[in-house]
Amino acid sequence: MFLKPAVSVLLICFLCEVPGGVTPAPLAHEIGQPAQQQQDQDLSLSTSDFMKVKLDISREIVGGLAMADFTKITQGADELKKLSLESGWNVLTTPDYFRLSAEFRGSTDRLRRAAASKNIDGTTLAYFEVTLNCVRCHKYIRDK
Ligand code: HEC
Numbered sequence: 001m002f003l004k005p006a007v008s009v010l011l012i013c014f015l016c017e018v019p020g021g022v023t024p025a026p027l028a029h030e031i032g033q034p035a036q037q038q039q040d041q042d043l044s045l046s047t048s049d050f051m052k053v054k055l056d057i058s059r060e061i062v063g064g065l066a067m068a069d070f071t072k073i074t075q076g077a078d079e080l081k082k083l084s085l086e087s088g089w090n091v092l093t094t095p096d097y098f099r100l101s102a103e104f105r106g107s108t109d110r111l112r113r114a115a116a117s118k119n120i121d122g123t124t125l126a127y128f129e130v131t132l133n134c135v136r137c138h139k140y141i142r143d144k
């Protein structure tokens with residue numbers, strides 16, 4: 001009687017371990033993906049990779065905000081701005097796209113200035129504005 005619950009707990013724990021074997025599912029999924037991506041590679045991978053860098057930098061900035069690491073935030077703001085000045089950025093050449101890009105750059109400048117002031121609230125707000133500009137441009141692209 002005393003052992004029983006322990007045994008069932010053991011069993012449950014063992015069963016809990018098994019769903020760890022759920023890993024094969026995502027793995028199979030991951031294996032399937034590169035093959036598909038390889039097909040697209042020539043067409044859009046470089047643009048896609050280029051664009052994904054924005055997300056990596058944004059994550060770095062969030063990390064910087066969480067740790068009040070203003071150097072990291074400043075670096076991120078500079079990298080985002082630099083990226084927006086590269087030719088790979090100009091996927092579209094409409095006046096609206098250029099305006100949205102300019103507004104985005106303006107917000108990275110304000111983020112940089114806010115980080116220089118070392119005011120965490122102001123810097124967080126400035127980062128929100130950058131994010132707002134990410135979303136605005138993506139919304140524009142989707143609605144086009
Ligand atoms: C001025 C316009 C503009 C701004 C601002 C902008 N993007 Fe983008 N983004 C694009 C375009 C254009 C694409 C490519 C869309 C496509 O391929 O259909 C893109 C694609 C992406 C992708 C998808 C990459 C992929 O193919 O998997 C991510 C992620 C992304 N952007 C993140 C961001 C983040 C984060 C920000 C803000 C820090 C941002 N973008 C700001 C225009 C913009």
